[in-house]
Amino acid sequence: MNGKDSKLDDLIANLPKELTPENDLWDKIEKRLDAPISLMTKRSSHNLWRNAAIACLLLITAFIGQKFFNPLLPLPEVDSALINTLAEIKAQHEIQIAQLQQTSKLVNWQSSPYSSPVETGIDQLREAAKQIYESLKRNPTDKQLWQLWLWAQHREIELLRQGQKLPVSQNSQGATI
Template sequence: MKPSEKQLSNMVSTLPQELSPQEELWGKIEGRLNAPLTETKHKWQHKHWSLLAIASVMVFAVLIGTRLSALSVTEVNISLLDTLTKIHLDHEKQLAHLEQVNRLVNWQSSPYSSPVETGIEQLRQAAKQIYQTLRQNPRDKQLWQLWLWTQHREIELLKQGQKLPVSQNSSGEII
């Protein structure tokens, strides 16, 4: 045996074989065993009702919170839809103004106009689809950004089309 193991075994052999409490506990234990069941049951029922009351208040608070948040979400959606409609109408006004200028310039007679017209038409179709989806989900920030980008790009292409060189042998109006 190693010296540390021998020392440990000596220490274990000197320990008492039984442990007893410093004071007598049996009297307290017996008093609890003989206590009437109604007192314990009454305490449990009181605790039960208080827990039930707390749970009821929490459920009530959650229901009120969901109702209020549903109302605020509806109000936010209505204001977003109003904003969406206003932006759409402003864009339509800008397009109408640019179309009026296009009739005067007649840039469609340019040999380079076909790709521009195709791009404008594709952007209009995409913007239309995005607008319909955005009306169903007005809280989607990425859709907003994409829709605004397509509108901006459409206006840019119309302005670029106005700067295209015009063929002089066209049958359109020349300014």
């Protein structure tokens, strides 16, 4: 290794101490240094405006091209039969909920120590179902929205039934069984 290190040291020692360009660049540098500042800023501002104009032209061209080649399709008319079905399912669900709530008045499951998470879940499902229903009214042909809405309704009914099976606290007054 000693021989390789000394060879490397010799090569480094033989390198030139400074590099000179092939042609003299100082004349070009001097001309730029002597140029007035206002001329340089005019050129850069001219280039800036030119680039901005080109960008605007491209955006306008893209917008016109999009309108020409991909015109806005008329929105399909909302199928009134689907909207009616949607309203009927919602009404049936509300009837089922009312029946379950009537039963829950006989069994006071809200007095259970476990009722708070169930009530929170029911409230969250109702809010989600309401938002899904609004989306379905705007787009009644979306099968995934239908499935999600029906699932939320089914899950709400399940939670109400599970809430009725919760153990009831014996200390509550007015609990009827």
